Each structure stands twice: as C-alpha cells, then as structure tokens.
Amino acid sequence: MVSALQQHIQKFVRIPDEDMSGILACFTPLHLKKKENLLAEGNVCHANYFVVKGCLRMFYINDKGDEQTIQFALENWWMADYDSFTHQKPGLFSIQAVERAEVLALHYQAQEKMLAQYPVMERYYRLMHQRAHAASQRRIRGQYNFSREDQYLNFARQYPEFVQRVPQYLLASFLGFTPEYLSEIRAKRRS
Amino acid sequence: MVSALQQHIQKFVRIPDEDMSGILACFTPLHLKKKENLLAEGNVCHANYFVVKGCLRMFYINDKGDEQTIQFALENWWMADYDSFTHQKPGLFSIQAVERAEVLALHYQAQEKMLAQYPVMERYYRLMHQRAHAASQRRIRGQYNFSREDQYLNFARQYPEFVQRVPQYLLASFLGFTPEYLSEIRAKRRS
Numbered sequence: 198m199v200s201a202l203q204q205h206i207q208k209f210v211r212i213p214d215e216d217m218s219g220i221l222a223c224f225t226p227l228h229l230k231k232k233e234n235l236l237a238e239g240n241v242c243h244a245n246y247f248v249v250k251g252c253l254r255m256f257y258i259n260d261k262g263d264e265q266t267i268q269f270a271l272e273n274w275w276m277a278d279y280d281s282f283t284h285q286k287p288g289l290f291s292i293q294a295v296e297r298a299e300v301l302a303l304h305y306q307a308q309e310k311m312l313a314q315y316p317v318m319e320r321y322y323r324l325m326h327q328r329a330h331a332a333s334q335r336r337i338r339g340q341y342n343f344s345r346e347d348q349y350l351n352f353a354r355q356y357p358e359f360v361q362r363v364p365q366y367l368l369a370s371f372l373g374f375t376p377e378y379l380s381e382i383r384a385k386r387r388s
Numbered sequence: 389m390v391s392a393l394q395q396h397i398q399k400f401v402r403i404p405d406e407d408m409s410g411i412l413a414c415f416t417p418l419h420l421k422k423k424e425n426l427l428a429e430g431n432v433c434h435a436n437y438f439v440v441k442g443c444l445r446m447f448y449i450n451d452k453g454d455e456q457t458i459q460f461a462l463e464n465w466w467m468a469d470y471d472s473f474t475h476q477k478p479g480l481f482s483i484q485a486v487e488r489a490e491v492l493a494l495h496y497q498a499q500e501k502m503l504a505q506y507p508v509m510e511r512y513y514r515l516m517h518q519r520a521h522a523a524s525q526r527r528i529r530g531q532y533n534f535s536r537e538d539q540y541l542n543f544a545r546q547y548p549e550f551v552q553r554v555p556q557y558l559l560a561s562f563l564g565f566t567p568e569y570l571s572e573i574r575a576k577r578r579s
Contacts, residue, residue, distance in 0.1 A: 257529060265532050267525070279522035283515075289529060312511070319510035320503070324474075326517030331470035333524035334458070338448060338480060340531065341456050341564060373532060 198226050201249045202301055205273050210321045220318060223311040224301040229294035235302075236292040242281035244302040248272050251298025254367060255290045266371040269295070271359060275325055295363060346382050348372055389417050392440045393492055396464050401512045411509060414502040415492040420485040426493075427483040433472035435493040439463050442489025445558060446481045457562040460486070462550060466516055486554060537573055539563060 199221040206212060212220065225244075229235065229251070236242050238257055246253065248270050255268040255276060267290070270276035281288025285305055294300075303311070312318055339348060349372055353360045360368065369379040390412040397403060403411065416435075420426065420442070427433050429448055437444065439461050446459040446467060458481070461467035472479025476496055485491075494502070503509055530539060540563055544551045551559065560570040 255525075257533075259533055265529075267528050267532065279518055279525060283518055283522060289526070316507055316510070319507070319514050323510050323514035323517060326514060326521050327470055327474055329521045330517050330524070331474060333521070333528070334446075334470060335480070337458050337524070337527070338456075341458065342448075342450055 198249055198299055199224065199301065201273065202247055205247075206318075206321055209324050210317050212315075212317060216315055216317075220311060220315050223307045224303055225307075227300045227302055229298040229300060231294060231296050233294045234291060235294070235300070236278065236288070236290065238289060238291045239287050241285055242278040242288045242290075242292075243285075244304045245275055245277040245282060245308065246270070246292065247301040247303070248274055248276070249299040249301060251300075252295040252362065253292055253298060253300070254295050254371075255292050256370075257290050264291075264370065266367050269359070269363065269371065271362075275329075295367065345372065345374060345378075349374070349379065349382055350386075389440055389490055390415065390492065392464065393438055396438075397509075397512055400515050401508050403506075403508060407506055407508075411502060411506050414498045415494055416498075418491045418493055420489040420491060422485060422487050424485045425482060426485070426491070427469065427479070427481065429480060429482045430478050432476055433469040433479045433481075433483075434476075435495045436466055436468040436473060436499065437461070437483065438492040438494070439465055439467070440490040440492060442491075443486040443553065444483055444489060444491070445486050445562075446483050447561075448481050455482075455561065457558050460550070460554065460562065462553075466520075486558065536563065536565060536569075540565070540570065540573055541577075 202224065203217060203221060206217075206220070224247070227235075235246060235253065250272060253270045253276050254266050255270075255278070256264045256266045259265045268276065276292060278288035278290040278292070281290075282305065339351060343351060352372065365379060366376045369376040372379070393415065394408060394412060397408075397411070415438070418426075426437060426444065441463060444461045444467050445457050446461075446469070447455045447457045450456045459467065467483060469479035469481040469483070472481075473496065530542060534542060543563065556570060557567045560567040563570070
C-alpha cells in the first residue's frame with residue numbers, strides 16, 4: 198500500500214533508500230468502507246490523508262442542514278482541513294470516503310517527528326501545497342468567469358474519469374447545482 | 389526594507405544570524421507606483437512577491453473585457469501566479485500595485501539557489517502555502533454558504549482596515565458585485 202506514496206514522493210524529491218523506509222513507517226494505513234467518516238465537522242483534524250485507492254470528499258453542513266461538498270480527492274491527492282490540522286483546533290469540515298478507499302494517514306505528531314528527522318520532506322510538502330495553491334487560484338478564476346453550465350463542462354473535460362465515478366448528487370452539490378439541473382445539462386449535451 | 393521579511397521569516401522558522409543575511413540577499417527590492425504592473429496575463433510569472441508596504445491585486449481580463457480581481461495582498465503576504473511560477477510557463481493572471489508599494493521579489497532561479505543552500509526555507513514556504521491552502525478552503529466554503537451581502541459583511545468584519553484602504557470598485561469586483569450594489573449594501577448598513 199505504501200508503494201503508491203513512495204512513487205509519488207520520488208516524483209518530486211530525491212530520497213536515499215535507507216531514509217525512505219523510515220519515512221514510510223510514519224504513515225498509518227487505513228481501509229475505509231463506502232461512506233465511512235475520517236473526520237467530523239467540529240472535531241480536530243488529526244491527520245493529513247493520502248489517497249492510495251478510492252475517493253474522499255470534504256463537506257460541511259450548510260444553513261439548510263444539507264451536506265455541501267467543497268472538494269474531492271482521488272488517487273495521489275492529499276486531503277485535510279488544513280486550518281484545523283495546522284493549529285490542531287476544531288475544524289469546519291467533515292471528510293468521508295465516497296467509495297471503498299485505501300488511505301495513508303500522517304498524524305500531526307508523526308508529521309512533526311518525520312519533518313525534523315527528514316527535512317527533505319519539507320520540500321515535498323511545500324511542492325504539494327504550492328500545487329494546491331495554484332489549483333485554487335484556477336478554481337476561483339473559474340467561479341468568476343464561467344456560467345454554471347460552463348463550469349460543469351470544463352470540469353467534465355478536465356476530469357472525465359471523475360465524472361463517471363462520482364455519484365451525480367455529490368457532483369451536483371460540489372458544482373452548486375441541484376441534481377435536477379445537472380441532469381438537464383447532461384441530457385442537453387447528449388441530444 | 390528587508391527587516392519586515394526577516395521578522396516574518398523568524399515568526400515561522402529559526403535561522404542562525406549568519407544564514408539570515410545570505411537569505412535576505414536573494415531578494416530584489418522593488419518600489420512600485422500606484423497601478424504599476426508586476427506581471428501581465430500571458431507572460432511568465434518570474435518571481436514570488438512579498439509585500440513590505442502597500443497593496444497588490446491579482447486579476448484577469450474576463451470575457452466582457454473587464455478586469456476581474458480575484459485576490460489582494462497586503463503587508464506580510466506573498467503573491468504570485470503559482471502555476472506559472474512553478475512551471476515557468478505563461479500564466480493566467482496580472483499583478484498590479486493598488487497603491488504605492490514596496491515589494492521584495494524572489495526570482496525563480498534565486499529561489500532554487502536559496503532553497504538548495506538554506507533548506508530550512510523549504511519549511512517556511514511549506515508553512516506559507518499550507519496557510520494559503522487553509523485560507524482557500526475557508527474562502528470556497530464562504531462562496532457556497534453565504535449570500536453576496538453576507539460575504540461582504542464577513543469580509544468587512546475580517547478585514548476592516550482593508551475595506552477602508554481599497555478603492556470601492558476593486559472591492560466590488562473582488563466580491564463579484566457591481567459597484568452600485570456594493571454602495572447599496574453599505575448605505576443599508578449605515579441606515
């Protein structure tokens with residue numbers, strides 16, 4: 198299970214073999230059932246999660262009492278409530294497995310120990326967060342620039358596999374649509 | 389001018405005095421006039437910018453030909469088009485001084501050299517990007533959750549000084565309002 202993470206780390210930084218096993222030992226493997234929760238809103242986010250297999254989503258309960266999905270993570274992506282994780286204080290988000298998933302958890306204390314022992318991992322995480330920062334700039338641009346229909350079409354073009362895998366009502370929530378509106382767009386596209 | 393950056397770095401990481409001067413020497417000080425451009429859409433973002441004094445904004449030209457502001461940076465914030473900066477390829481955003489500004493630029497090559505020589509700075513930038521990542525999660529949550537009026541009120545509560553300093557038409561653009569709609573909300577609040 199750790200080999201996916203090992204390959205991912207090696208794409209971004211060079212790590213001697215003897216250090217790699219020490220680094221990988223810092224992670225806790227988790228097997229999640231579909232809809233199993235990793236984190237509940239209002240609790241402290243104790244770990245940063247790397248998706249080996251499956252899909253996670255991040256959501257919160259909105260004023261109407263509905264779950265509002267704000268982010269997904271597929272294979273090779275990291276997910277955490279970073280405000281909660283950084284300051285180890287109660288957070289604003291829940292994290293749940295969309296489908297059966299294999300995840301590697303890096304707990305806060307394990308991370309601090311790992312970064313002290315293997316500072317090269319600071320570079321890996323710097324690059325991960327920089328990439329996420331760039332993605333959020335593109336996402337915010339898209340939210341201003343495109344109609345809701347265009348946002349869906351862009352998303353479907355960028356992540357075709359994803360649109361197939363994720364239940365439609367979750368995709369609709371993420372895009373800020375009703376499931377009915379999403380069905381309409383898809384029907385229009387097929388016709 | 390570098391002392392603001394030195395203080396900021398020392399808040400996050402411990403650096404021996406003899407290394408600090410080497411680190412600070414990697415930055416290029418810039419004095420910008422009001423409305424001076426640091427980066428134009430379609431060009432490569434050559435540097436990551438730290439605001440010592442003043443305010444920067446990031447924007448793009450939308451389909452209607454209007455400038456759409458997506459981000460501001462006040463004192464002690466970093467700003468760059470991170471996709472363009474990371475891959476040194478043409479980017480999607482422009483960066484401009486909102487008011488007279490003093491900025492420290494860390495050019496791409498200077499960054500790579502600095503990080504190789506002072507790897508502790510990987511930790512500093514990891515923490516900066518992690519903080520920005522957390523802020524974008526909160527921002528995206530707010531965009532789903534709040535009415536446009538509430539988004540303004542939240543923003544004004546969180547950054548009162550900012551709302552005073554930034555021209556109203558830029559603030560309106562950032563919030564996705566027309567300037568007229570922003571005036572209406574402000575008038576309603578005063579009454």
